Amino acid sequence: xxGFGVAGCSSVPLKEAGSLTSYSRLGPVEGRVxxxxxxxxxPALLAARSVSIEPARIAPGAAAEVNExxxxxxxxxxxxxxxxxxxxxxxxxVPPGETADLTVRATITDIVPTGKVAAGVSKVATxxxxxxxxxGVPRLPIGxxxxxxxxxxxxxxxxxxxxxxxSRGANSITNSPRVSEIGDAYGLAGTFAGxxxxxLVKGERPAGIDLDLPSGQRLKSQLGGAPKYAxxxxxxxxxxxxxxxxxxxGAPPSWAxxxxxx
Numbered sequence: 001x002x003g004f005g006v007a008g009c010s011s012v013p014l015k016e017a018g019s020l021t022s023y024s025r026l027g028p029v030e031g032r033v034x035x036x037x038x039x040x041x042x043p044a045l046l047a048a049r050s051v052s053i054e055p056a057r058i059a060p061g062a063a064a065e066v067n068e069x070x071x072x073x074x075x076x077x078x079x080x081x082x083x084x085x086x087x088x089x090x091x092x093x094v095p096p097g098e099t100a101d102l103t104v105r106a107t108i109t110d111i112v113p114t115g116k117v118a119a120g121v122s123k124v125a126t127x128x129x130x131x132x133x134x135x136g137v138p139r140l141p142i143g144x145x146x147x148x149x150x151x152x153x154x155x156x157x158x159x160x161x162x163x164x165x166x167s168r169g170a171n172s173i174t175n176s177p178r179v180s181e182i183g184d185a186y187g188l189a190g191t192f193a194g195x196x197x198x199x200l201v202k203g204e205r206p207a208g209i210d211l212d213l214p215s216g217q218r219l220k221s222q223l224g225g226a227p228k229y230a231x232x233x234x235x236x237x238x239x240x241x242x243x244x245x246x247x248x249x250g251a252p253p254s255w256a257x258x259x260x261x262x
Contacts, residue, residue, distance in 0.1 A: 008141020009033065010169030010184075015109040015148045017059040021160040027205075033171065034195070038164040038205045045153070045161055045203040048101035051091040052231070056080050056106040062148075065111045071182045074253055076108055079149070079189035081235035081259075085221045085228075086197025093229040102161060102200070106151035112169065114184045115143020119177035119250065139177050144170040145184030149192045153200055162200055166192055180252035187247075235259065 014035050016023060026037040056076040066072040083104065084093055094100050118140050146169035153162040168191060170184035177183065198206045217228040224240025227233060236259020239246065246256040 008139070008144065008172035010112060010144035010146045010171075012110060012112055012146035012148050012167040012169045014165050014167050015059075015061075015150075016165060017107045017109045017150060019057065019059075019105070019107040020150055020152050020163050020165075021154060021158070022163070023165070025160070026163060026165060030205075034166065034168040034191075036164055036166040036195075036205075038166075038199065039160070039162060040199055040204050041161040042203040044155065045102075045200055048155070048161075049092060050094055050100040051087050051102040051104055051153070051200075052094050052096050052098060052100040053080060053084055053087070054096050054103065054105040056108060056149075058108045059110070062108045062111045065113055066181060067113075068181060071180070071254070072108070072111060074257060075111065075147070075182050075185045075189050077235055077259070078186055078253070078257065079106060079108070079193050081232065081238060082190040082193030083197055084232035084235055085218055085238075086194055087200060088217055088221075088228040088232065089197075089215050090201040093231045095231045095234065099156065102153045102155060104151065104153045104200070106149055106196075108147065108149050108189075109165075110146070110148035110167065111182065111185045112144075112146035113181040114145035114170070114178065116179050116181060116183075118143030119183055120179045139172040139175070141172045144172070144175070145182070145188075146170060147185040147188040147192065149189075151192075151196055164196055164199065166195070168192070176247055176250070178247060178250050178252060180254070182253065183250075186253040186257075 025039040058072050148167035150165045221227045239256035242256040
């Protein structure tokens with residue numbers, strides 16, 4: 001069953017929604033689990049000192065995949081909040097509309113819904129097995145969701161300084177099942193935000209797994225504390241411990257993420 005679970009991974013194609021200033025400088029497709037095409041103007045990114053984050057948009061096709069009201073906005077808000085926390089490691093974050101060296105904008109191009117029944121069965125099996133075995137069984141490789149996003153950072157003159165087209169599907173091992181059609185997309189929103197914010201902070205597309213320890217401000221914000229910059233409060237506080245508990249028992253993201261729900 002373990003081999004079967006390892007193989008279980010949903011595939012989400014890269015999608016272009018036409019929201020980027022340019023696609024011409026994007027590199028070739030990279031990755032197998034996470035697919036992406038990206039561009040980074042290293043000198044410009046490293047010279048920038050401030051950033052503003054526009055609320056993420058949702059492409060009509062992505063919104064149409066979500067049946068439950070406002071759940072797509074929950075995914076978008078989670079993405080924005082994680083971006084704000086990640087970018088705070090290097091940049092001073094200012095509210096949208098204020099002068100900034102960089103403006104970041106993202107569009108969710110696809111949401112692959114999570115199969116709620118399969119997720120529920122998987123979570124029950126995992127919790128049940130953990131009571132009698134050292135580790136839980138892998139998630140059932142069916143009903144896996146996914147997410148696709150495109151984003152860019154432009155300077156004060158509107159010149160594109162970084163861009164990415166990104167997609168990833170959930171897998172049976174690393175993505176815990178949640179009984180919600182946005183369960184996987186919600187978690188992957190943070191994965192995307194982490195990768196794109198690292199790209200801007202370091203000035204280049206990070207290769208491989210991020211082995212850097214999270215900063216103190218990031219840990220504090222992820223645990224529900226006040227963010228480093230007040231502008232991040234526009235996206236609400238992270239669910240913190242309540243969010244970890246909700247994820248552990250497979251509860252929908254809206255149970256703990258009240259800021260996103262609003």
